[in-house]
Amino acid sequence: MSTEVRQMFSSIATRYDVTNEVLSLGIHRLWRRSAVKLSGAKEGSHVLDCATGTGDLALAFKRKVGSTGRVVGTDFCPEMLESAPAKAAKAGLEVEFQVQDAMALTLPDNTFDVASISFGIRNVDDPVQCLKEMARVVRPGGRVVVLEFGQPTGPYGALFRFYSKTVMPAIGGLLTGNRAAYQYLPRTAAAFPAGDRFLSLMDQAGAYSERAAHPLLFGTAYVYVGTVR
Numbered sequence: 001m002s003t004e005v006r007q008m009f010s011s012i013a014t015r016y017d018v019t020n021e022v023l024s025l026g027i028h029r030l031w032r033r034s035a036v037k038l039s040g041a042k043e044g045s046h047v048l049d050c051a052t053g054t055g056d057l058a059l060a061f062k063r064k065v066g067s068t069g070r071v072v073g074t075d076f077c078p079e080m081l082e083s084a085p086a087k088a089a090k091a092g093l094e095v096e097f098q099v100q101d102a103m104a105l106t107l108p109d110n111t112f113d114v115a116s117i118s119f120g121i122r123n124v125d126d127p128v129q130c131l132k133e134m135a136r137v138v139r140p141g142g143r144v145v146v147l148e149f150g151q152p153t154g155p156y157g158a159l160f161r162f163y164s165k166t167v168m169p170a171i172g173g174l175l176t177g178n179r180a181a182y183q184y185l186p187r188t189a190a191a192f193p194a195g196d197r198f199l200s201l202m203d204q205a206g207a208y209s210e211r212a213a214h215p216l217l218f219g220t221a222y223v224y225v226g227t228v229r
């Protein structure tokens with residue numbers, strides 16, 4: 001499973017950013033800002049961004065933590081990471097990037113104030129293991145922040161499902177040449193436990209003293225925040 005996921009991301013890596021921008025109408029930037037705000041990261045904080053892909057959330061964190069802070073962006077797909085260092089350099093931001101599997105990080109315990117993952121946790125083989133692993137590398141009292149799609153309901157939800165099932169694969173396929181990837185991404189988003197169901201995964205991880213779900217745009221996405229025991 002993880003090999004197929006890695007190959008899929010590798011095939012869309014060079015077109016990922018432009019496709020993201022078009023398909024989200026730029027809204028992903030606002031969502032990332034919310035994730036950074038809710039993480040409690042401040043000047044000087046040490047942050048790990050898992051499944052960082054092309055590094056957008058890592059860069060948003062670096063803007064927050066400043067030159068005294070440290071941000072490490074990790075992903076298990078080297079091709080997704082490829083453009084990240086140049087993006088950071090262009091923005092004048094110093095971020096470290098490493099190839100790492102979010103389910104088995106080769107980083108010491110209690111290293112970071114915050115660990116984050118955006119639109120990545122639904123792609124890992126075992127989200128509970130990933131939540132444990134992220135908590136392991138965060139100091140007690142620090143936070144784990146997850147940004148992930150939800151399943152909005154009502155008339156807006158119907159519109160969103162139509163958009164995900166038809167518009168996303170068509171445009172994503174056109175821009176990347178991999179229509180299947182843009183069928184997989186909304187399909188996994190529709191099936192992934194959101195809201196209270198994700199909070200119970202956080203409970204199963206047994207690593208958080210508090211956890212909360214913050215809906216964005218009528219539940220189109222959520223920011224989940226866990227305080228590490």
Ligand SMILES: C[S@@+](CC[C@H](N)C(=O)[O-])C[C@H]1O[C@@H](n2cnc3c(N)ncnc32)[C@H](O)[C@@H]1O
Nearest residue numbers: 009051052053075076077080101102118120123
């Ligand atoms: C939809 S992209 C999101 C990228 C980025 N976080 C963002 O918000 O744009 C999902 C990313 O998760 C990565 N990924 C999936 N499973 C992973 C794992 N087990 N360990 C590390 N990265 C993983 C993929 O390589 C891909 O870059």
